[in-house]
Amino acid sequence: MEIKKRQLEIIEAAGEILTESGLAGLTTKKLAAKMGFGESALYRHFKGKEEIIITMLQYLNADMDKRLTACVENINDPVKKLDAVFNNQFDFFQQHPQFLVAVFSEGLMEESKSINAAILQLMATKRKHLLPIINQGQLQGIIETTAPAEDIMHIIMGSFRLHMLQWRMSDFAFDVKKKGNKLMESILTLIKV
Amino acid sequence: MEIKKRQLEIIEAAGEILTESGLAGLTTKKLAAKMGFGESALYRHFKGKEEIIITMLQYLNADMDKRLTACVENINDPVKKLDAVFNNQFDFFQQHPQFLVAVFSEGLMEESKSINAAILQLMATKRKHLLPIINQGQLQGIIETTAPAEDIMHIIMGSFRLHMLQWRMSDFAFDVKKKGNKLMESILTLIKV
DNA sequence: CAGTTTTGTGAGTGAACATTCACATACTTA
DNA sequence: TAAGTATGTGAATGTTCACTCACAAAACTG
Numbered sequence: 001m002e003i004k005k006r007q008l009e010i011i012e013a014a015g016e017i018l019t020e021s022g023l024a025g026l027t028t029k030k031l032a033a034k035m036g037f038g039e040s041a042l043y044r045h046f047k048g049k050e051e052i053i054i055t056m057l058q059y060l061n062a063d064m065d066k067r068l069t070a071c072v073e074n075i076n077d078p079v080k081k082l083d084a085v086f087n088n089q090f091d092f093f094q095q096h097p098q099f100l101v102a103v104f105s106e107g108l109m110e111e112s113k114s115i116n117a118a119i120l121q122l123m124a125t126k127r128k129h130l131l132p133i134i135n136q137g138q139l140q141g142i143i144e145t146t147a148p149a150e151d152i153m154h155i156i157m158g159s160f161r162l163h164m165l166q167w168r169m170s171d172f173a174f175d176v177k178k179k180g181n182k183l184m185e186s187i188l189t190l191i192k193v
Numbered sequence: 194m195e196i197k198k199r200q201l202e203i204i205e206a207a208g209e210i211l212t213e214s215g216l217a218g219l220t221t222k223k224l225a226a227k228m229g230f231g232e233s234a235l236y237r238h239f240k241g242k243e244e245i246i247i248t249m250l251q252y253l254n255a256d257m258d259k260r261l262t263a264c265v266e267n268i269n270d271p272v273k274k275l276d277a278v279f280n281n282q283f284d285f286f287q288q289h290p291q292f293l294v295a296v297f298s299e300g301l302m303e304e305s306k307s308i309n310a311a312i313l314q315l316m317a318t319k320r321k322h323l324l325p326i327i328n329q330g331q332l333q334g335i336i337e338t339t340a341p342a343e344d345i346m347h348i349i350m351g352s353f354r355l356h357m358l359q360w361r362m363s364d365f366a367f368d369v370k371k372k373g374n375k376l377m378e379s380i381l382t383l384i385k386v
Numbered sequence: 387c388a389g390t391t392t393t394g395t396g397a398g399t400g401a402a403c404a405t406t407c408a409c410a411t412a413c414t415t416a
Numbered sequence: 417t418a419a420g421t422a423t424g425t426g427a428a429t430g431t432t433c434a435c436t437c438a439c440a441a442a443a444c445t446g
Contacts, residue, residue, distance in 0.1 A: 021303065021304070022216065022300065022302060022303060023215065023216070023217055024216050024217045024303060025303065104299075104300075106297075106358060106362065107215065107297075107300045109215065109362075110214065110215060110217060110218065111214070144382075144383065146379075146382045146383070147379035147380075147382050147383055148379065151375075151376055151379035151380075152379070154352060154355060154356070154376060155348060155351075155352050155379070155380060155383070157355055158348075158351035158352040158353070158354060158355035158356070159347060159348045159351040159352070160351070161351060161354070161355060162347060162350055162351035162354060163347070163351070165299060169299065169302075182344070183344055183347060186339075186340035186341065186344035186345070186348070187340075187344075187348060189337075189339045189340050190337065190339070190340055190348075190383045190384060191383060
């Protein structure tokens with residue numbers, strides 16, 4: 001799956017619309033207007049609307065997978081790994097707020113099987129990066145074992161999602177990274193032994 | 194704001210469609226079909242689609258406010274209050290899964306000012322019930338004070354939301370209450386002193 | 387610079403949408 | 417039972433939607 005320059009531009013514009021107006025707001029008219037050309041030009045780059053959404057989700061999935069793999073490779077301490085992962089996410093969304101839709105991709109669920117598959121893939125990737133870190137932390141006696149790793153991951157993921165939601169609902173009014181780090185600190189305080 | 198029988202039926206049908214297909218899926222055609230009458234009959238009961246959504250959100254807000262107030266009034270222990278609040282929520286959504294849209298109401302955000310106001314009201318009500326309990330728990334030395342009450346509430350709310358999301362995504366395949374109580378137990382373990 | 391491919395245009399298509407309206411039936415109550 | 421009101425119907429409205437097509441300009445390639 002190679003994505004051409006123009007396709008990436010379209011995906012970015014689509015993300016922007018999705019993040020600010022939701023699925024119902026993503027129309028070919030709006031998307032073409034944001035790109036500065038007519039609606040019909042969209043179909044030179046994608047088969048249709050569904051393909052645009054799926055390609056966007058697949059791109060975000062691959063990108064996140066790469067980023068998160070890279071950002072922990074030289075770190076051993078599980079707590080520092082968690083810090084690195086979330087700082088990486090905060091940085092990414094601060095630089096690319098248009099892709100915040102990735103965090104709330106469930107909102108895109110409709111009747112389309114392939115879109116749903118892409119969404120599940122995104123969630124699986126997030127999980128793939130977090131769970132081993134929690135497990136490692138518990139094994140090393142750094143993270144609480146009174147709660148199952150699954151639950152701790154759930155708590156971290158849920159808090160992260162809500163944090164990003166509040167950021168979007170506030171119209172990006174506060175510093176996600178700063179506030180996010182304070183929140184992560186609170187969570188770590190609670191889950192550390 | 195009194196809601197008539199027929200209006201409540203329409204609101205329930207609308208919730209059902211919103212929960213399973215999202216905002217884009219809520220069309221007058223589908224809604225009328227679910228009600229067993231023609232589209233035009235909808236306009237005997239509501240001014241339009243927007244009014245249906247707003248009335249639904251206001252109804253859910255008032256209902257939740259009443260429920261949550263009632264369910265803690267004879268309880269003193271903050272931890273038991275939290276338990277009561279969440280068991281009440283689990284019970285409600287188990288009985289009325291069509292109203293799960295209330296938990297993910299942000300998905301309804303569009304250009305409509307009044308819908309956004311109704312959504313913010315819902316979130317404010319949830320907050321109104323939770324925060325005093327956490328504060329009380331911290332004052333009584335039952336809940337950790339190493340993390341601010343705001344953050345603890347954030348963690349609880351975020352975990353609850355993600356739990357409900359997974360329930361919906363699984364097509365209501367597991368027992369929300371049972372699994373939810375296990376999750377709440379894990380959270381309480383972490384936040385109790 | 388000739389030929390080919392890539393990328394755009396603008397008008398047009400049918401389907402789905404929310405909403406309206408003249409009309410009809412059912413329910414309530416004096 | 418007659419009158420009034422609440423609730424429904426079915427056809428029609430204009431709008432917006434995703435998408436197509438014949439055509440044109442621009443960019444690349446030998």
